[in-house]
Amino acid sequence: MIGxxxxxxxxxxxxxxxxxxxxxxxxxxxxPIPSQRWRRIAVACVLVPLSFALAQCGRAPNPGTLAANVxxxxxxxxxxxxxxxxxxxxxFRDRFPSASESLAQRQISDFAPTRTAQRDPAPYRVVSLxxxxxxxxxxxxxxxxxxxxxxxxxxPYDGNNPASEAPFLNIxxxxxxxxxxxxxxxxxxxxxxxxNRVLVHVPENFDVxxxxxxxxxxxxxxxxxxxxxxxxxxxxxxxxxxxxNAVLLAxxxxxxxxxxxxxxxxxPGGFKRFIDESAGQLARxxxxxxxxxxxxxxxxxxxxxSGGFLPTAWSLEVGGISxxxxxxxxxxxxxxxxxxxxxxxEHHRSGFFVSSYTHYTARRDRELMSMLRxxxxxxxxxxxxxxxxxxxxxxxxxxxITHRNYVTHAWTENPVREVLVxxxxxxxxxxxASAASSSSH
Numbered sequence: 001m002i003g004x005x006x007x008x009x010x011x012x013x014x015x016x017x018x019x020x021x022x023x024x025x026x027x028x029x030x031x032p033i034p035s036q037r038w039r040r041i042a043v044a045c046v047l048v049p050l051s052f053a054l055a056q057c058g059r060a061p062n063p064g065t066l067a068a069n070v071x072x073x074x075x076x077x078x079x080x081x082x083x084x085x086x087x088x089x090x091x092f093r094d095r096f097p098s099a100s101e102s103l104a105q106r107q108i109s110d111f112a113p114t115r116t117a118q119r120d121p122a123p124y125r126v127v128s129l130x131x132x133x134x135x136x137x138x139x140x141x142x143x144x145x146x147x148x149x150x151x152x153x154x155x156p157y158d159g160n161n162p163a164s165e166a167p168f169l170n171i172x173x174x175x176x177x178x179x180x181x182x183x184x185x186x187x188x189x190x191x192x193x194x195x196n197r198v199l200v201h202v203p204e205n206f207d208v209x210x211x212x213x214x215x216x217x218x219x220x221x222x223x224x225x226x227x228x229x230x231x232x233x234x235x236x237x238x239x240x241x242x243x244x245n246a247v248l249l250a251x252x253x254x255x256x257x258x259x260x261x262x263x264x265x266x267x268p269g270g271f272k273r274f275i276d277e278s279a280g281q282l283a284r285x286x287x288x289x290x291x292x293x294x295x296x297x298x299x300x301x302x303x304x305x306s307g308g309f310l311p312t313a314w315s316l317e318v319g320g321i322s323x324x325x326x327x328x329x330x331x332x333x334x335x336x337x338x339x340x341x342x343x344x345x346e347h348h349r350s351g352f353f354v355s356s357y358t359h360y361t362a363r364r365d366r367e368l369m370s371m372l373r374x375x376x377x378x379x380x381x382x383x384x385x386x387x388x389x390x391x392x393x394x395x396x397x398x399x400x401i402t403h404r405n406y407v408t409h410a411w412t413e414n415p416v417r418e419v420l421v422x423x424x425x426x427x428x429x430x431x432x433a434s435a436a437s438s439s440s441h
Contacts, residue, residue: 144202145236147225148281152274153196153251154263154311156189162266162314169193181259192257198278199225200285201236201248208291212245213326214275214282214298215420216315220306220333221258225250233305233407235416242420246301249278253311260307260335262314271319275300299326301423303416304333305407313337316344323348327387329419330355332406334364342371345392352391354383354419356410360403365394383411387422 161168169177171186178188187193206212219229229235229250239248251274254261264270276296283292302325304312309330316322317340328344334355345353357365369379372392380393387393395411402409412418 143204143236143240144200144285145230146200146285147197148200148285149196150198150251150274150277150281151196152264152270152277153198154253154261154265155193155196157193157261157263157266159264159267161261168261168263179259179261183258185258187254187257187259192255192259193261193263195252195255197225197252198281199229199236199248199250199252200278200281201239201250202282202286203240203246205243206245206247206286208286208288208294210245212247212294212298213301213423214278214295215239215246215248215301215303215416216275217248217250217416218302218304218308218311219250219253220308221254221260222256223253224256225252234414235303235407238408238414238417239420241414242417244420244423246420247282247295249274249282253308260310262311265311265315265319268318269320271315272321275321275324298324300324301327301329301420303329303331303419305331306333306403307335309333309335309337313340316340326351326389327419327423328353329416330357331410331415332356332358332361332403334361334368336364338364338368338371341368342375345372345377346375349390352387352389352393352423354387354391354393354395356395356397356406356415358397358401358403358406362396365396369394383418383422385422387419 157168159168160166169179169189171178171180176188176190178186179193180186217229217235219225219233223229235250236248239246253259253263265274279292279295282295283289300321302312302315312328312330312333314337316325316328317337322344325344325348328341328351330341334341334357341353344351355365355368372379377392380391381395383393383395397406397411407416408414
């Protein structure tokens with residue numbers, strides 16, 4: 001070949017064409033080493049893509065691509081799908097109201113125990129070798145009224161009605177169970193007999209170190225703890241205003257229903273179990289765990305209004321703790337169970353008994369008075385003097401006094417407060433009335 005490189009000429013001579021696309025080497029010519037050939041190929045695979053990438057870095061941005069990115073950002077902003085929309089920064093107004101707004105008011109059903117949070121902070125203790133002083137409860141700032149769930153409260157109840165020995169839940173519909181009352185009306189368990197809460201009230205000036213008393217209030221028919229016992233009948237307020245060193249327990253009975261069922265208070269020992277559990281609950285709310293021992297020994301006053309006569313009577317009869325009951329106060333409530341009331345009065349002469357009544361229960365109150373006189377028990381029919389151990393008092397109220405308002409308007413305004421004030425201090429049950437209350441009687 002004219003002008004050809006000799007080395008290429010030698011290579012051309014060495015190659016023998018055997019078939020199209022195939023190359024054979026002469027036996028006397030050196031052949032390429034396979035490992036070297038694959039090494040060249042591998043290096044080329046790395047360098048070629050890298051060269052393209054470097055070339056792209058040197059180019060100006062594509063205007064079309066930038067426009068597409070800007071349009072996508074605008075679309076996200078319009079649909080609220082930006083980072084700021086999905087993860088907004090905290091705003092001060094989200095946590096605190098502005099000048100034109102106000103904090104939401106708590107409903108009565110909340111019964112937030114605010115006083116405990118304010119006056120009973122968790123103790124902060126530092127290691128010290130000095131002697132430790134006994135627990136000192138901070139000074140009270142305000143009354144505490146709250147709702148507490150208690151497993152020994154009246155309901156739910158799955159036992160028998162002792163009046164008939166039949167199951168209390170005597171009707172069912174599918175998965176629902178209920179109770180058919182004597183009047184024929186059906187009340188369902190999940191609506192009427194499923195609330196185990198207890199209204200607990202600790203007055204501002206209550207002091208567990210002083211002799212005190214536990215007041216148990218059994219409400220009447222058609223009542224709830226918030227709407228009626230607290231707001232309408234003012235039972236916690238009456239206890240506070242009495243100045244007596246007392247706390248209140250008011251278990252929810254049938255919820256807003258024309259029913260007087262006693263639930264767990266029908267059971268032997270039921271009232272004792274309720275009082276035992278309440279000692280720990282009262283101590284926790286009071287803020288001193290050691291106070292449970294004092295609450296577990298305090299005397300008890302039972303107040304029963306209207307339909308509350310039934311749990312009152314059964315608590316006295318089979319409650320298992322009748323010796324700690326130092327007073328019974330019935331508010332237009334002697335609708336039956338006369339034998340149970342008469343028996344407790346006869347066998348517990350260290351306690352007092354008061355029944356205030358309207359014409360609705362006058363006949364049964366007079367019958368109970370006759371039963372007691374036959375037993376030789378003196379009966380008084382006025383509230384002029386103090387209530388001493390063994391006092392038995394019946395007070396009839398005249399026309400114009402309604403049954404519905406009887407807890408706040410009987411022979412006097414706020415009769416619960418009146419009875420607490422008139423309890424005479426004795427070695428067995430000493431309570432402290434305020435000087436203002438004492439001077440007014």
